[in-house]
Amino acid sequence: MPDDSALAAQDDLGIVDALAQLAFVVQRELSEVAAEHGLSLIQLRLLGVLRDRAPGMQGLARHLGLDKSSMTGLVDRAERRGLVRRSPAPHDGRAIQVSLTEGGRELMRECEPEVAHRIHTLTAVLTDAQRARLSRTASILVGGPAEI
Structure with missing residues (x-):
C-alpha cells in the first residue's frame, strides 16, 4: 500500500479533477449495485436516505436535489414497487412524510453490504491511516448528516 510520499510521486489531478473523477467512480459503483437490483441510481439514493429517517x-x-414534480414521480414509482409509503407527518397533518416499507428495508439490507464491499475495494490501495483521513475529510466536505 502506498504511503503519502508514494502518493506525492504520482500525478496529482488537482482538487477539481480529482474530486470530479472520484465522484464519477463512486457513482459508477453505486449505479452497478442499483442495476443489479432493478433500481436506478436515484432510486438507490432514495432508499439510502430513507434507511434511517x-x-x-x-x-x-432538497436532499436529493430534485424539483417537486421529479420527487413526486420518484416516490410514486417506489411506492408502486412497494418500497416506500407516504403518511401524514405527525407534526403537520397537511405535510407528507416518506418511509421505507418492509420490502424497501429488505432491499436496502441486500444493497448495503454490496455498496460497502465496492467502496472498500475502491479504497483498498490506501493505508488504514489514509482511509481514516479520507473518511474524516469527506465527512467535513459533505457537512456531516444532512438535516432533512
Missing part, C-alpha cells in the same frame, strides 16, 4: 417530501427533494 422518514423525511417530508420537501426535505427529501
Whole structure:
C-alpha cells in the first residue's frame, strides 16, 4: 500500500479533477449495485436516505436535489414497487412524510453490504491511516448528516 510520499510521486489531478473523477467512480459503483437490483441510481439514493429517517417530501427533494414534480414521480414509482409509503407527518397533518416499507428495508439490507464491499475495494490501495483521513475529510466536505 502506498504511503503519502508514494502518493506525492504520482500525478496529482488537482482538487477539481480529482474530486470530479472520484465522484464519477463512486457513482459508477453505486449505479452497478442499483442495476443489479432493478433500481436506478436515484432510486438507490432514495432508499439510502430513507434507511434511517422518514423525511417530508420537501426535505427529501432538497436532499436529493430534485424539483417537486421529479420527487413526486420518484416516490410514486417506489411506492408502486412497494418500497416506500407516504403518511401524514405527525407534526403537520397537511405535510407528507416518506418511509421505507418492509420490502424497501429488505432491499436496502441486500444493497448495503454490496455498496460497502465496492467502496472498500475502491479504497483498498490506501493505508488504514489514509482511509481514516479520507473518511474524516469527506465527512467535513459533505457537512456531516444532512438535516432533512
